[in-house]
Amino acid sequence: xxxxxxxxxxxxxxxxxxxxxxxxxxAGVSGIYGSFLPPVAHDLGWRLAFIGGLxxxxxxxxxxxPSAIGAAARSTWVLAVAGLLVGFGxxxxxxxxxxxxxxxxxxxxxxxxxxxxxxxxTGAVTAWLAGGV
Amino acid sequence: xxxxxxSCGARCRVMSLVLAGAIGALFGAxxxxxxxxxxxxxxxxxxVTRAWNPSLAFVMGGALAVYAVAMRLxxxxxxxxxxxxxxxxxxxxxxxxxxxLGSAVFGVxxxxxxxxxxxxxxxxxxxxxxxxxxxxxxxxxxxxxxxxGAPRAR
Numbered sequence: 001x002x003x004x005x006x007x008x009x010x011x012x013x014x015x016x017x018x019x020x021x022x023x024x025x026x027a028g029v030s031g032i033y034g035s036f037l038p039p040v041a042h043d044l045g046w047r048l049a050f051i052g053g054l055x056x057x058x059x060x061x062x063x064x065x066p067s068a069i070g071a072a073a074r075s076t077w078v079l080a081v082a083g084l085l086v087g088f089g090x091x092x093x094x095x096x097x098x099x100x101x102x103x104x105x106x107x108x109x110x111x112x113x114x115x116x117x118x119x120x121x122t123g124a125v126t127a128w129l130a131g132g133v
Numbered sequence: 134x135x136x137x138x139x140s141c142g143a144r145c146r147v148m149s150l151v152l153a154g155a156i157g158a159l160f161g162a163x164x165x166x167x168x169x170x171x172x173x174x175x176x177x178x179x180x181v182t183r184a185w186n187p188s189l190a191f192v193m194g195g196a197l198a199v200y201a202v203a204m205r206l207x208x209x210x211x212x213x214x215x216x217x218x219x220x221x222x223x224x225x226x227x228x229x230x231x232x233x234l235g236s237a238v239f240g241v242x243x244x245x246x247x248x249x250x251x252x253x254x255x256x257x258x259x260x261x262x263x264x265x266x267x268x269x270x271x272x273x274x275x276x277x278x279x280x281x282g283a284p285r286a287r
Contacts, residue, residue, distance in 0.1 A: 008167020009195025053157020058258025070171030072263030082246025087274025093235025126244030
């Protein structure tokens with residue numbers, strides 16, 4: 001299991017590197033996705049293509065490896081609340097697991113280190129309080 | 134185009150979009166292989182009190198190891214990316230209340246549903262009902278934050 005995690009992580013790092021090499025951009029998913037909402041970013045092309053690629057990987061997985069998409073861990077209502085908090089929080093905190101957790105930490109950004117320690121802590125406490133899956 | 138995008142002809146423009154799409158798909162493949170698109174795995178990682186599954190720590194470890202080294206190489210070897218006139222890096226250094234509160238709220242949502250934005254989009258692409266609801270709510274949350282945060286943003 002850890003080997004898949006390490007290999008998948010390596011691919012994420014490779015993809016983030018390629019986005020930086022080709023487009024000079026940080027692979028922060030919440031930031032890229034959020035730029036579709038007002039105030040809408042000026043050059044939407046690469047952003048739409050990147051998010052389209054993410055969606056495409058999900059479509060392919062649904063056909064070839066459906067087990068890679070886990071079942072929902074919580075009820076639909078809880079997921080709606082979770083989504084609301086994730087959207088609100090990542091927008092307010094200028095980043096999520098990819099932007100702060102991978103790209104920011106790799107640049108030794110103090111802001112990202114604080115963000116990661118904060119969301120890891122509140123995430124751990126929430127997962128514990130919400131109970132086992 | 135605004136900042137960026139060099140004198141790039143139509144073919145080069147198409148190439149830049151195709152590459153961005155392929156990179157997004159590669160990023161998604163990494164999320165899928167690593168287990169980040171499995172909410173039970175994510176919650177099992179975050180909740181250290183029950184059957185703790187630390188394997189997802191290797192996702193961040195693997196991604197960091199590759200990206201930290203490779204992006205430094207890119208910066209050292211090149212003055213600009215392929216399809217832009219400059220690298221775009223965050224410049225802020227201040228740790229403020231918005232960063233702390235936003236990250237705290239984000240973590241609560243992540244621990245609650247076991248999904249963060251990337252895996253949420255991938256799982257929604259796979260047609261998972263829960264992820265589609267999550268993604269719609271996430272979009273709403275972003276809109277809400279901008280509506281509330283905009284007047285005092287600067």
